[in-house]
Amino acid sequence: xxxxxxxxxxxxxxxxxxxxxxxxxxxxxxxxxxxxxxxxxxxxxxxxxxxxxxxxxxxxxxxxxxxxxxxxxxxxxxxxxxxxxxxxxxxxxxxxxxxxxxxxxxxxxxxxxxxxxxxxxxxxxxxxxxxxxxxxxxxxxxxxxxxxxxxxxxxxxxxxxxxxxxxxxxxxxxxxxxxxxxxxxxxxxxxxxxxxxxxxxxxxxxxxxxxxxxxxxxxxxxxxxxxxxxxxxxxxxxxxxxxxxxxxxxxxxxxxxxxxxxxxxxxxxxxxxxxxxxxxxxxxxxxxxxxxxxxxxxxxxxxxxxxxxx
Amino acid sequence: xxxxxxxxxxxxxxxxxxxxxxxxxxxxxxxxxxxxxxxxxxxxxxxxxxxxxxxxxxxxxxxxxxxxxxxxxxxxxxxxxxxxxxxxxxxxxxxxxxxxxxxxxxxxxxxxxxxxxxxxxxxxxxxxxxxxxxxxxxxxxxxxxxxxxxxxxxxxxxxxxxxxxxxxxxxxxxxxxxxxxxxxxxxxxxxxxxxxxxxxxxxxxxxxxxxxxxxxxxxxxxxxxxxxxxxxxxxxxxxxxxxxxxxxxxxxxxxxxxxxxxxxxxxxxxxxxxxxxxxxxxxxxxxxxxxxxxxxxxxxxxxxxxxxxxxxxxxxxxxxxxxxxxxxxxxxxxxxxxxxxxxxxxxxxxxxxxxxxxxxxxxxxxxxxxxxxxxxxxxxxxxxxxxxxxxxxxxxxxxxxxxxxxxxxxxxxxxxxxxxxxxxxxxxxxxx
Numbered sequence: 001x002x003x004x005x006x007x008x009x010x011x012x013x014x015x016x017x018x019x020x021x022x023x024x025x026x027x028x029x030x031x032x033x034x035x036x037x038x039x040x041x042x043x044x045x046x047x048x049x050x051x052x053x054x055x056x057x058x059x060x061x062x063x064x065x066x067x068x069x070x071x072x073x074x075x076x077x078x079x080x081x082x083x084x085x086x087x088x089x090x091x092x093x094x095x096x097x098x099x100x101x102x103x104x105x106x107x108x109x110x111x112x113x114x115x116x117x118x119x120x121x122x123x124x125x126x127x128x129x130x131x132x133x134x135x136x137x138x139x140x141x142x143x144x145x146x147x148x149x150x151x152x153x154x155x156x157x158x159x160x161x162x163x164x165x166x167x168x169x170x171x172x173x174x175x176x177x178x179x180x181x182x183x184x185x186x187x188x189x190x191x192x193x194x195x196x197x198x199x200x201x202x203x204x205x206x207x208x209x210x211x212x213x214x215x216x217x218x219x220x221x222x223x224x225x226x227x228x229x230x231x232x233x234x235x236x237x238x239x240x241x242x243x244x245x246x247x248x249x250x251x252x253x254x255x256x257x258x259x260x261x262x263x264x265x266x267x268x269x270x271x272x273x274x275x276x277x278x279x280x281x282x283x284x285x286x287x288x289x290x291x292x293x294x295x296x297x298x299x300x301x302x303x304x305x306x307x308x309x310x
Numbered sequence: 311x312x313x314x315x316x317x318x319x320x321x322x323x324x325x326x327x328x329x330x331x332x333x334x335x336x337x338x339x340x341x342x343x344x345x346x347x348x349x350x351x352x353x354x355x356x357x358x359x360x361x362x363x364x365x366x367x368x369x370x371x372x373x374x375x376x377x378x379x380x381x382x383x384x385x386x387x388x389x390x391x392x393x394x395x396x397x398x399x400x401x402x403x404x405x406x407x408x409x410x411x412x413x414x415x416x417x418x419x420x421x422x423x424x425x426x427x428x429x430x431x432x433x434x435x436x437x438x439x440x441x442x443x444x445x446x447x448x449x450x451x452x453x454x455x456x457x458x459x460x461x462x463x464x465x466x467x468x469x470x471x472x473x474x475x476x477x478x479x480x481x482x483x484x485x486x487x488x489x490x491x492x493x494x495x496x497x498x499x500x501x502x503x504x505x506x507x508x509x510x511x512x513x514x515x516x517x518x519x520x521x522x523x524x525x526x527x528x529x530x531x532x533x534x535x536x537x538x539x540x541x542x543x544x545x546x547x548x549x550x551x552x553x554x555x556x557x558x559x560x561x562x563x564x565x566x567x568x569x570x571x572x573x574x575x576x577x578x579x580x581x582x583x584x585x586x587x588x589x590x591x592x593x594x595x596x597x598x599x600x601x602x603x604x605x606x607x608x609x610x611x612x613x614x615x616x617x618x619x620x621x622x623x624x625x626x627x628x629x630x631x632x633x634x635x636x637x638x639x640x641x642x643x644x645x646x647x648x649x650x651x652x653x654x655x656x657x658x659x660x661x662x663x664x665x666x667x668x669x670x671x672x673x674x675x676x677x678x679x680x681x682x683x684x685x686x687x688x689x690x691x692x693x694x695x696x697x698x699x700x701x702x703x704x705x706x707x708x709x710x711x712x713x714x715x716x717x718x719x720x721x722x723x724x725x726x727x728x729x730x731x732x733x734x735x736x737x738x739x740x741x742x
Contacts, residue, residue, distance in 0.1 A: 048422075049421065050399060050417075050418045050421035050422075050424075051399075051421035051423050052400075052401050052421075052422070052423060052627065055422065066742065071735060071738075072735070139569070162720075248709075251716050251720070252713055252716055267395075268709075270417060274742070
């Protein structure tokens with residue numbers, strides 16, 4: 001039995017598609033476009049937030065000039081770059097061989113192993129931070145206990161010293177995202193035709209040669225994708241250092257990334273205009289670096305035609 | 311992590327439903343002479359413990375205003391202040407009364423979001439003599455507006471483990487004449503008992519930079535936004551803190567961390583520079599088993615500093631019709647001696663209302679402090695604290711100065727260079 005709606009309530013085919021996509025568009029407009037435009041507007045204003053929206057005052061490029069001359073902004077950019085490199089590069093250097101290893105060595109267990117590596121990625125950041133704060137704890141932490149038991153090292157104040165805080169944060173980021181990259185590369189490995197390897201074996205190529213000449217070049221598009229995500233994610237790194245340092249960025253701000261700093265500019269130091277300007281400067285950095293990644297990894301024409309000819 | 315609980319007043323089926331019913335019957339033409347005027351609901355936003363104090367005052371309020379309900383919106387401390395910032399900036403969901411912690415009074419008073427209570431109909435200045443002077447002074451902003459009313463204060467105090475002192479052969483008088491004497495006593499405590507003098511050397515710096523301030527003098531900036539950091543006051547604070555760190559007299563723990571609480575529990579930290587309210591925290595959860603071992607004294611070198619406190623304010627853009635009621639409610643909370651005393655007894659909220667200070671409760675022994683009549687000490691301290699002018703960049707300055715001290719203590723940075731660096735950084739911000 002079907003119930004027919006009165007004609008006035010029925011969706012005309014002309015509008016139906018728009019109505020069906022509208023939930024996304026409305027949400028995107030409210031939570032995506034509006035904050036974006038608002039922060040662009042704020043970047044040119046001086047604003048004491050507790051005075052209300054009416055108290056904004058146009059100051060032109062002053063916020064940008066301030067940001068560019070601000071020592072702490074540069075410090076935070078350096079921290080970000082350091083953390084992005086130290087946590088990002090090993091992610092790929094380890095994830096590719098690891099994916100190949102899982103791909104070739106595990107048959108039935110593969111999905112289980114993959115899931116194990118992927119687990120940190122979907123675990124709540126708060127849980128991760130709590131776990132690592134206790135692991136890194138100076139007097140009661142497992143890491144120090146292990147180091148002193150095996151190497152006889154003195155206890156290290158991991159999270160309380162600028163020289164050790166940064167590597168600790170980088171390690172957590174590495175640990176958290178490696179599984180994601182492994183999944184990416186495993187997916188790409190499955191698309192490489194088996195006959196390529198068979199032909200290579202026939203020609204007498206060893207495993208190393210096969211990896212170097214077949215696997216890596218075939219992974220190139222996925223490497224491009226993975227590195228792009230790492231660049232963007234690394235430059236916007238916020239959650240791990242934020243929670244691990246109690247929202248402050250740690251001793252000597254050594255784990256204060258740009259994202260943490262601009263959050264603090266707005267909500268701790270009450271400078272929404274400066275924070276917005278910095279967020280747009282950070283956006284420019286992300287754009288430039290993404291473009292450079294693109295330049296470095298995009299498929300080159302000669303190479304592609306060469307592959308087709310062979 | 312964020313928790314928001316809304317607690318309804320303890321009466322009837324709740325104001326909203328009743329309002330709806332009244333509205334419905336009225337619109338249907340059934341509103342007879344029995345229907346009362348629509349109920350008003352005052353919204354009060356507060357954070358833990360203050361929400362309890364507000365709720366405890368509700369029965370009296372209901373007796374006076376049976377037609378005005380009070381809704382207490384309670385959030386965790388940080389969430390509360392973030393929510394208030396957002397509410398003020400957008401003028402949406404503004405409460406009729408907001409509780410504010412001392413540092414946020416300074417911060418919010420920079421803007422124009424809070425009602426000037428010196429104007430009619432409030433005229434709060436007439437009540438000036440009824441509050442602890444420094445707390446009332448702190449409610450004045452640069453434009454000479456009164457943005458809040460104090461309800462409780464946190465007189466600074468030195469808590470010490472009298473058993474550890476005795477073991478080291480020291481008397482309380484050895485601790486307090488000067489800051490140098492305090493550090494010297496710390497060395498003897500460490501040698502005799504192994505206990506640290508303080509949780510963190512930063513807390514020594516935090517008080518020394520606040521000592522000897524004249525009324526109205528700024529902490530980091532003067533009233534014309536000149537930076538005051540590169541000065542003997544800061545140099546001395548840095549030197550003392552460095553001495554504490556060098557002699558390994560601080561446990562290098564951050565306040566409120568697990569290691570910090572553990573230090574008090576196990577008696578590995580011998581003293582604490584803190585607010586009087588800390589005794590309540592110690593007794594209830596930080597180190598209840600150390601009951602009777604602690605004593606209180608004035609801070610070294612006759613330093614009188616306020617450690618936090620609570621204020622009530624009315625948002626400028628709150629519902630205009632509610633403002634007279636909001637003001638009356640604030641007066642109830644801040645001016646009625648028995649309510650203030652009840653809050654002191656139940657929540658350790660040291661009253662800002664002078665009229666309470668003569669109550670016999672102040673003379674009573676504090677059992678956690680081994681029966682010492684410590685409240686008399688704090689009452690005396692409260693009168694001698696001077697208000698400091700809060701600058702817009704105070705939070706940032708706190709951070710910069712703390713960082714430079716870390717550099718001095720952990721990386722051997724020269725004090726004069728550290729202060730010059732801090733000065734330069736703050737000068738760039740001072741007028742933003």
